[in-house]
Amino acid sequence: MPSPQIDTDPIVSILNQIQQRGHSAYTIFEDWVELMLLGLQRRDDPYLEIVDDYSEPRDMDHSEGERTVDLFANAFGQLQKQMSETNADVLGAVYEAFGMSSDNFGQHFTPHNVCETMIEITHTVDEQPRNEGEQQVVIDPACGSGRMLLCAGHRIPEAVFVGQDKDPLCTKMTALNLCFFNLDGYAILGDSLTLEYCRVWQTNYSPLGGAVRELDDEQVQTLRKNLAPEADTNTSEDDVGVADSVGTPSIPDDTATEQQSLTVFQTEDI
Ligand SMILES: C[S@@+](CC[C@H](N)C(=O)[O-])C[C@H]1O[C@@H](n2cnc3c(N)ncnc32)[C@H](O)[C@@H]1O
Numbered sequence: 001m002p003s004p005q006i007d008t009d010p011i012v013s014i015l016n017q018i019q020q021r022g023h024s025a026y027t028i029f030e031d032w033v034e035l036m037l038l039g040l041q042r043r044d045d046p047y048l049e050i051v052d053d054y055s056e057p058r059d060m061d062h063s064e065g066e067r068t069v070d071l072f073a074n075a076f077g078q079l080q081k082q083m084s085e086t087n088a089d090v091l092g093a094v095y096e097a098f099g100m101s102s103d104n105f106g107q108h109f110t111p112h113n114v115c116e117t118m119i120e121i122t123h124t125v126d127e128q129p130r131n132e133g134e135q136q137v138v139i140d141p142a143c144g145s146g147r148m149l150l151c152a153g154h155r156i157p158e159a160v161f162v163g164q165d166k167d168p169l170c171t172k173m174t175a176l177n178l179c180f181f182n183l184d185g186y187a188i189l190g191d192s193l194t195l196e197y198c199r200v201w202q203t204n205y206s207p208l209g210g211a212v213r214e215l216d217d218e219q220v221q222t223l224r225k226n227l228a229p230e231a232d233t234n235t236s237e238d239d240v241g242v243a244d245s246v247g248t249p250s251i252p253d254d255t256a257t258e259q260q261s262l263t264v265f266q267t268e269d270i
Pocket of ligand 1: 037107108109110140141142143144146147148164165166167170190191193194
């Protein structure tokens with residue numbers, strides 16, 4: 001299957017326009033991602049703090065529609081348009097294209113067609129019948145922009161997708177992508193080798209479109225106990241039971257440690 005043709009130029013040229021106003025490429029991309037994530041969570045105060053950073057007096061010289069905050073909004077509109085046309089990880093593709101001009105960030109993610117093939121050969125699509133309430137869980141412990149999860153999501157949209165990355169920008173892109181593609185999942189910020197969970201965003205499917213929210217500290221620890229019980233040897237059965245109240249996956253012990261590669265396993269209940 002060929003990779004979808006993603007035209008990143010319209011978005012990159014908008015971000016370049018902001019860069020020409022004296023901001024670094026990394027800051028612009030990071031703020032754009034943060035603005036989208038805060039906007040989707042309706043967290044107005046931190047959103048406006050970022051907007052304020054771009055509202056220096058000379059920004060007001062630009063006509064309406066050309067102010068920096070308008071450019072960020074235009075980039076978001078273009079992102080939505082490209083995603084609806086390609087059904088692909090456009091955000092990750094923009095990161096790849098825009099990051100190439102920066103000394104501070106940039107990496108390449110797995111091409112879409114390779115992701116599709118990997119999902120095929122790892123038998124990610126598990127045809128096993130499930131009990132009512134059970135969902136398959138798909139994990140990528142080094143998720144980047146979450147592209148592998150999105151490709152799996154095309155095949156098994158009813159699964160729960162768990163992405164972990166130690167890079168905050170990547171984790172936030174994964175949270176956005178899971179939300180944009182209306183998938184149930186978790187984007188975990190932390191090192192998957194040390195089973196560290198610093199921050200977690202949960203996304204939820206809804207018929208009206210995806211939702212995203214950041215978990216509080218207690219919910220983060222509960223999720224960690226469920227997904228990585230071996231990380232906390234003092235975990236009591238009572239503690240694990242709390243998971244049900246936040247709707248987190250409860251993973252059987254024998255499979256929870258298999259985080260070496262894209263891994264699929266059954267949940268007891270979610
Ligand atoms: C090349 S990307 C791959 C992303 C994605 N899996 C894909 O196929 O497109 C590698 C990612 O792994 C992340 N990473 C590397 N080591 C990690 C670790 N120990 N824990 C979490 N993330 C890690 C990096 O931050 C980077 O975003």
